[in-house]
Amino acid sequence: MQNGGTHYSAFHSVTAVVGAGVLSLPYAMSELGCVSHDRNCIGKEVTFSTQHNPFVSLNAIYTWLALYSPASMGSDKPSDQNSNNFSSIADEKSDTRLQPAEGSEDQQVIDERTERQKKIDDWLPITSSRNAKWWYSAFHNVTAMVGAGVLSLPYAMSHLGWGPGVAILVLSWVITLFTLWQMVEMHEMVPGKRFDRYHELGQHAFGEKLGLYIVVPQQLICEVGVDIVYMVTGGKSLQKIHKTACKNCKPIKTTYFIMIFASVHFVLSHLPNFNSISGVSLAAAVMSLSYSTIAWAASVHKGLQADVHYGDRASSTAGSVFNFLSALGDVAFAYAGHNVVLEIQATIPSTPAKPSKGPMWKGVIFAYIVVALCYFPVALIGYYIFGDKVEDNILISLEKPAWLIIMANAFVVVHVIGSYQLYAMPVFDMIETVLVKKLNCKPTTTLRFISRNIYVAFTMFVGITFPFFGGLLGFFGGFAFSPTTYFLPCTMWLAVYKPKRFSLSWLINWICITLGVLLMILSPIGGLRTIIIQAKNYEFYS
Incomplete structure (x- = not known):
């Protein structure tokens, strides 16, 4: 039929020309050096920029040709043909950007970046050995x-009393085992990805920036706080050995003993990763079981004290309340392993057939059995024997036999040496990551030597300046360990898995969160008060 008028020709031409390809015009304009939303762009000469990928620019030219070619203008095919053409162009563009041609400059840059990243990961403490x-574990x-x-x-029990003390000890053991299981499970919850660090799991749960802001400060406070407390513990244990072994010797300041203890870490801190400190950690684990056994066995041997009393050791109601809160922090400090659990699991090899959570959980169960064998006898027997007269370190209450006290304190020194290194390793990893990845420092032995020595010197200085052992336990235990141990894993679990509201999982997690938040708020109050009281009669660097 040839009886169509000019208006037929008009809308046939419009239909032929204006197809889905019009949607590609902003893309083509932007790739050819002319931004589509810029009014000044219209009428300008199209020029190529040397910054453009030539393949992308060719795609843009092809888009223009596809729109205005005679074939497309004279075609009777439906407009979805142009859409298909554009889809293939978009796919080609996407493929070009995501998969640069082998041997191209872009591919070389990606290869170099990947190779550099691999070298950095092989150098960093957490990911260097699996x-x-x-x-x-x-x-x-x-x-x-x-x-x-x-x-x-035992000192915490003297403030809590029999009923609340036993309940809090058992409840803490159960809750922390549950939250530790959650972290082990979440380590590889995304197929093909491992959350090797606590903050990486936080970023997955809360977002890239928010996860860092939530986790990193708390983890740093916890790990640095532990190392400071262990500086004080190691120094005071050495001082106790000296006093017991040489009662007629001239007293030596606590400051010097802390410096002696720190000197060991100026050497051990240069072991590169977790697996390299496995020997130190094994010795520390054996020592912890040994001195815990000595603590309760020597208490049994000493026998029930004649003037033992289990009442309130404070002289006022306010003192009782503050002491109770500080004791909560002491218990929280005793369950502090969560801050390094993901970093420990990162050292275990993993495959789809044999994920790392299997051997990790096996090690955790073994560890928690040892924890129960250490904690409950020491806490209950120590409090039963000494009552409200027990010292904040039970080994101080055990004055005889001298050789046993010396041995127990020596075991403590060996243990806190290993524990210091274990908690310092994630801090070293953070410091070295910032230096190498953010500040583009070269990953060298010199860089590691300087940064780690500065960290050891810092913890030594703070420990020397504020050697308030009991108060430090309560303060750091509540302020730092409660979030990372008691409720942060539960919060991540809820954010990631989103269990049904009022289901068993939902209720358990919210109970743990509530108890953990209360512990975080209340216990630092008592710990801070203890520090203030002890600081009244303290002379710096004495």
């Missing part, structure tokens, strides 16, 4: 958890 066995967790905190548990 050949650990399940028993590495066991003694690393024992070393991380059974530390100086166990020696303060």
Whole structure:
């Protein structure tokens, strides 16, 4: 039929020309050096920029040709043909950008970046070695958890009393085992990806920036706080050995003993990664079980004290309340292993057939059995024997026999040496990551030597300046360990898995969160008060 008028020709031409390809015009304009939303762009000469990828620019030219070619203008095919053409162009563009041609400059840049990233990961402490066995997990967790905190548990019991004390000890053991299981499970919850660091899991749960802001400050406070407390613990244990072994010798300042203890870490801190400190960690785990056994066995041997009393050791109601709150922090400090659990699991090899959570959980169960064998006898027997007269470190209450006290304190020194290194390793990883990835420093032995020595010197200086052992336990235990141990894993679990409201999982997690938040708010108050009281009669660097 040839009876169509001019208006037929008009809308046929419009239909032929104006197809889905019009949607590609902003893309083509932007790729050819002319931004589509810029009014001044119209009428300008099209020029190529040397910054453009030539393949992308060719795609843009092809888009223009596809729109205005005679074939397309005279075609009777539906407009979705142009859409298909544009889809193939977009796919080609996407493929060009995501998969640069082999041997191209872009591919070389990506290869160099990937190679550099791999070298950095092989150099950083957490990701440099992944050949650990399940028993590495066991003694690393024992070393991380059974530390100086166990020696303060009888003292905490004297403030809590029998009923609340036993309940809080058991409840803390159950809750922290549950939250530790959550972290082990979440380590590889995304197929093909491992969350090797606590803050990486936080970023996955809360977002890239918010996850860092939530996790990193708390983890740093916790790990640096532990190292400071262990500086004080190691120094005071050395001082106790000196006093017991040489009662007629001239007294030596606590400051010097802390410096002696720190001198060991100026050497050990240069071990590169977790697996390299496995021997130190194993020795520390054995020592923790040994001095815990000595603590309760020597208490049994000493026998029930004649003037033992289990009442309130404070002289006022306010004192009782503050002491109770501080004791909560002491208990929280005793369960502090969560801050390094993901970093420990990162050292275990993992495959789809054999994920790392299997051997990791096996090690955790073993570690928690050891924890129970250490904590409950020391706390209950120590409080039963000495009552409200027990010291904040039970080994101080045990004055005889001298050789046993010396041995127990020597075991404590060995243990806190290993624990210090275990908690320092994630801090070293953070420091070195910032230096190498953010500040583009070259990953060298010199860089590691300087940065780690500065960290050890810092913790030594703070420990020397504020050697308030009991108060430090309560303050750091509540302020830092409560979030990272008691409720942050539960919060991440809810954010990631989103269990049904009022389901068993939802209720358990919210109970843990509520208890953890209360612990975080209340216990630092008591710990801070203890520090203030002890500081009244303290002379700096005495």
